[in-house]
Amino acid sequence: MESAGTGRREDILTDPMRTKGTAFTAEERREYGLLGLLPHTVTTLEEQVGRCWGEVHRQATDLQRYVYLRSLQDRNEHLFYSVLAADVPTALPLVYTPTVAEGCRRFSALWRRPRGLYLAWPDRAHLPEMLRNRQHDEVDVIVVTDGQRILGIGDQGVGGMGIPVGKLSLYTLIGGIDPARTLPILLDVGTDNADLLDDPYYLGWRHRRIDDEDYHAFVEDFVSAVEDEMPDVLLQWEDFATPHAAPILARYRDRLLTFNDDIQGTAAVALGALQGATDVAGTRLADQQVVMLGAGSAGIGVMEMVRQEMVDEGLAPDEARARCWVVDVRGLLTSDRDDLSDDQRAFAHDPADVADWGVTGLPSLADVVEHLTVGVLLGLSTAQGAFTEDIVRTMAAKVDRPIVFPLSNPTSNAEARPADVDEWTDGRALIATGSPFPPLQRDHGEDVPVAQCNNVYIFPAVGLAVTAARATRVTDAMMRAAARALGDASPALSDSRAPLLPAWAQVRDVADDIALAVARRAVVDGVAPQASDDELRAAIRTTRWAPGY
Numbered sequence: 001m002e003s004a005g006t007g008r009r010e011d012i013l014t015d016p017m018r019t020k021g022t023a024f025t026a027e028e029r030r031e032y033g034l035l036g037l038l039p040h041t042v043t044t045l046e047e048q049v050g051r052c053w054g055e056v057h058r059q060a061t062d063l064q065r066y067v068y069l070r071s072l073q074d075r076n077e078h079l080f081y082s083v084l085a086a087d088v089p090t091a092l093p094l095v096y097t098p099t100v101a102e103g104c105r106r107f108s109a110l111w112r113r114p115r116g117l118y119l120a121w122p123d124r125a126h127l128p129e130m131l132r133n134r135q136h137d138e139v140d141v142i143v144v145t146d147g148q149r150i151l152g153i154g155d156q157g158v159g160g161m162g163i164p165v166g167k168l169s170l171y172t173l174i175g176g177i178d179p180a181r182t183l184p185i186l187l188d189v190g191t192d193n194a195d196l197l198d199d200p201y202y203l204g205w206r207h208r209r210i211d212d213e214d215y216h217a218f219v220e221d222f223v224s225a226v227e228d229e230m231p232d233v234l235l236q237w238e239d240f241a242t243p244h245a246a247p248i249l250a251r252y253r254d255r256l257l258t259f260n261d262d263i264q265g266t267a268a269v270a271l272g273a274l275q276g277a278t279d280v281a282g283t284r285l286a287d288q289q290v291v292m293l294g295a296g297s298a299g300i301g302v303m304e305m306v307r308q309e310m311v312d313e314g315l316a317p318d319e320a321r322a323r324c325w326v327v328d329v330r331g332l333l334t335s336d337r338d339d340l341s342d343d344q345r346a347f348a349h350d351p352a353d354v355a356d357w358g359v360t361g362l363p364s365l366a367d368v369v370e371h372l373t374v375g376v377l378l379g380l381s382t383a384q385g386a387f388t389e390d391i392v393r394t395m396a397a398k399v400d401r402p403i404v405f406p407l408s409n410p411t412s413n414a415e416a417r418p419a420d421v422d423e424w425t426d427g428r429a430l431i432a433t434g435s436p437f438p439p440l441q442r443d444h445g446e447d448v449p450v451a452q453c454n455n456v457y458i459f460p461a462v463g464l465a466v467t468a469a470r471a472t473r474v475t476d477a478m479m480r481a482a483a484r485a486l487g488d489a490s491p492a493l494s495d496s497r498a499p500l501l502p503a504w505a506q507v508r509d510v511a512d513d514i515a516l517a518v519a520r521r522a523v524v525d526g527v528a529p530q531a532s533d534d535e536l537r538a539a540i541r542t543t544r545w546a547p548g549y
């Protein structure tokens with residue numbers, strides 16, 4: 001009993017993928033040598049879920065709720081996912097934006113147990129060995145960050161690991177990816193966050209970020225090691241700073257099964273929400289002047305998909321570009337600026353386009369809104385409150401149904417609060433936000449939920465699609481297919497007062513529909529084996545993991 005019995009019972013009691021905790025039945029407790037190791041009462045999974053939610057609600061702050069749920073995840077994954085699934089709208093803001101931002105900021109202080117891989121530059125000679133040390137051999141999805149641009153809160157160094165962990169939990173909750181087949185990775189290449197460098201308890205490599213030449217060599221070594229170890233894995237790049245995000249995607253998108261969530265996932269969800277919004281507004285994207293505040297990788301990614309959509313709607317590429325306006329911290333992107341990347345330059349306007357505005361220097365967002373009839377105003381700028389009352393009122397004075405999406409995360413970085421936008425536009429605005437906000441109050445007492453336009457609607461479905469279809473690449477057309485399928489599911493298409501995106505209660509069904517559309521497109525694009533719709537549907541069904549004992 002002593003040796004073999006002890007080994008077996010400890011495994012099954014403490015292995016987060018196999019334990020049932022107090023739900024082990026009397027027979028199982030005897031069979032596995034667990035008698036005496038658990039309190040007498042045998043509980044059901046439903047009772048455990050109820051008990052856990054009771055504890056979540058008893059915590060004093062959302063950060064404590066986050067810590068509780070993360071500890072539960074490390075202890076018992078079936079229970080953790082059952083808890084999340086029981087109340088997705090309440091769980092999401094706790095394991096994801098906005099609370100995960102605080103989890104990242106306080107990562108070192110809150111450290112409990114290891115999860116995923118920490119690949120630090122000083123250990124670069126051992127990358128293959130570190131990858132081989134992963135907990136589970138078979139991996140479907142990796143989410144990797146270097147922690148440099150975490151949501152809108154900047155460089156969090158090793159604390160950025162909160163994001164891959166959080167995103168992968170949503171791959172499982174929404175996309176049904178087996179949690180034992182997910183792998184969060186943090187590339188620790190230092191941090192330029194002075195507070196972290198000064199923090200005696202900081203757990204990352206205490207060093208300034210390495211230079212670009214070393215950085216790209218390290219990323220290349222990492223990618224090569226992933227190719228050797230896990231050649232079929234989906235590699236999702238997350239929260240890389242703009243100077244690295246697009247170049248990395250460009251370098252690897254034709255070599256691996258890979259995508260950048262902030263560029264491509266955000267674009268797809270924004271386009272999906274715009275489909276419902278333009279339908280309610282009774283217009284087409286191609287008829288609008290679309291303004292983006294923020295020229296980072298997320299903002300430019302969204303505008304690129306908006307431009308493609310306008311072309312699909314019938315505009316010539318130049319006509320489409322002429323309707324897209326991007327404003328960054330200095331002002332409007334114009335072709336005489338020498339501080340633009342090639343991706344940004346693609347949206348720069350000729351200074352002659354705005355010469356008759358009479359503005360000295362670069363036009364600001366207020367200037368753009370004053371001089372154009374703007375139908376769509378999007379924010380991916382990290383600039384809290386940048387959609388001011390003046391700006392929104394000026395816009396709303398010229399269009400019946402202004403489309404206003406303050407998309408920056410977390411909540412504290414949003415360009416505007418929905419309740420304010422609603423008030424300034426007398427309830428006419430069509431609103432979606434990046435982080436969750438309370439519903440809008442109407443005089444007659446009916447609450448109107450605000451759509452959360454967040455890439456969480458997209459990435460779990462893309463993961464499900466490529467895993468089920470055995471795709472080898474993520475093409476632009478696959479991301480467009482995701483956007484369309486999400487747009488088609490917009491409740492606003494059938495009820496103009498309904499939110500622009502589906503309710504969280506439906507999100508898993510919607511993910512199945514998106515996954516089918518993406519998988520189908522992968523087959524058409526020749527990046528997945530031939531399969532009929534029925535075969536793809538069946539593959540999606542069998543790929544889906546669900547919690548339960």
Ligand SMILES: NC(=O)C1=CN([C@@H]2O[C@H](COP(=O)(O)OP(=O)(O)OC[C@H]3O[C@@H](n4cnc5c(N)ncnc54)[C@H](OP(=O)(O)O)[C@@H]3O)[C@@H](O)[C@H]2O)C=CC1
Nearest residue numbers: 151152242294295296297298328329381383409434454455
């Ligand atoms: N809703 C969603 O699903 C998603 C939301 N996001 C959010 O989008 C935001 C931006 O992400 P990303 O593009 O990667 O980040 P970046 O930091 O690279 O981009 C921010 C952009 O906004 C500009 N900017 C900063 N401050 C201001 C200001 N006061 N006025 C106007 N422009 C300003 C910056 O200009 P400059 O570079 O010159 O400083 C830059 O162009 C983040 O908050 C992130 O959380 C991202 C992905 C998905």
Ligand SMILES: CC(=O)C(=O)O
Nearest residue numbers: 151239262409454455
């Ligand atoms: C949602 C997301 O990916 C971000 O804010 O970066």
Ligand SMILES: [Mg+2]
Nearest residue numbers: 151238239262
């Ligand atoms: Mg992100």
